[in-house]
Amino acid sequence: MSAIRLVFHAVVVLLCATSVDAAHCNGGQLEETDINSDILSYVNAERQKVRDGAQQNGPSGNPATLPAAKTMPDLSWDCNLETEAINILATANCPSFSLPSPPAYASLYSQDDYMDQTFPFVIQTFIGRIGQFSFDDVTTSEVKFSSGMLTEYATLIRASTTGIGCAKMNCVGKSNAILCLTNDP
Numbered sequence: 001m002s003a004i005r006l007v008f009h010a011v012v013v014l015l016c017a018t019s020v021d022a023a024h025c026n027g028g029q030l031e032e033t034d035i036n037s038d039i040l041s042y043v044n045a046e047r048q049k050v051r052d053g054a055q056q057n058g059p060s061g062n063p064a065t066l067p068a069a070k071t072m073p074d075l076s077w078d079c080n081l082e083t084e085a086i087n088i089l090a091t092a093n094c095p096s097f098s099l100p101s102p103p104a105y106a107s108l109y110s111q112d113d114y115m116d117q118t119f120p121f122v123i124q125t126f127i128g129r130i131g132q133f134s135f136d137d138v139t140t141s142e143v144k145f146s147s148g149m150l151t152e153y154a155t156l157i158r159a160s161t162t163g164i165g166c167a168k169m170n171c172v173g174k175s176n177a178i179l180c181l182t183n184d185p
Contacts, residue, residue, distance in 0.1 A: 025079035029086065029167055030119075035077045038119040039166060039180075043156050044074045046127050050157055058134025067140055072159040081105065081165025081181040089179050094171030105181040106155045108166075112176065119166060122178045126152035160184045 024032040030039075049055040053068030084102065092099055099109065110122045130153050137144035145154045155161065166180035 024077065025082050025165075027086070028079060028082045030082065032077075034119070039123055039164065040075060040077065042120065042123045042127060043164070046130075047072050047075065047157060055130065057138060058130060059132065061134030061138065063138055063140070066135070066138065066143055069159050072157075073162055075156070075164050076162065078163030078165045078183060081163055081183065082167060083165070085165050085167035085179045085181050088181075089167050089169040089177060092169060092177065094169070094175065099177075099179065102181060104185060105183065106161070106185050108152045108155060108180040108182070110178045116170075117168075117176055117178055119168070119178060123156075123180075126156060129153050155182055155184075158182075158184055 022031065023029055024035055046055070047069075050066055051069045051072045053065060055066045057064060057066050084105065088099055088102060099107075108122075108126060110117060110125070129150055133149045135143050135145060135150060135154075143154075145151075156164075161182045161184040163183040164180055166178060168176060168178050170176045
């Protein structure tokens, strides 16, 4: 009887261990399915529009669409960038979130005191700005960008940006921050 009980407990432990969700990166926060569905799928769908020359340049941009990208790989998850984002957020002071600016990376930062932000909400907000604002310096072969409301969009869509890593920090109440770093400053 004790052998059956031992086998039963071993099976239960194995089932529990295999059903526990694990972070994709060692020491990371996000699971692979969440990385793909909550971040990469949105960004790579937008990058595909730019690759195809099908992305509108805002509500009334001139030209009406952005030029097709000559080369633009899909964005991929970078565990080192996720770790760096986690480390930067760990230095933040809840709830003010005064963050150091990492010079080696481009950063996408969102903080809210009133609602629990999610990765899809933040990423879609950054990507969605192209529907509200236009790039001013666009030719048939290139888009030049310096600053403004499309900073985060440009960071995510830049052809030389190939890696991203994100992290989230929660404070007491609903105050939280999301920080994403890309490999191209």
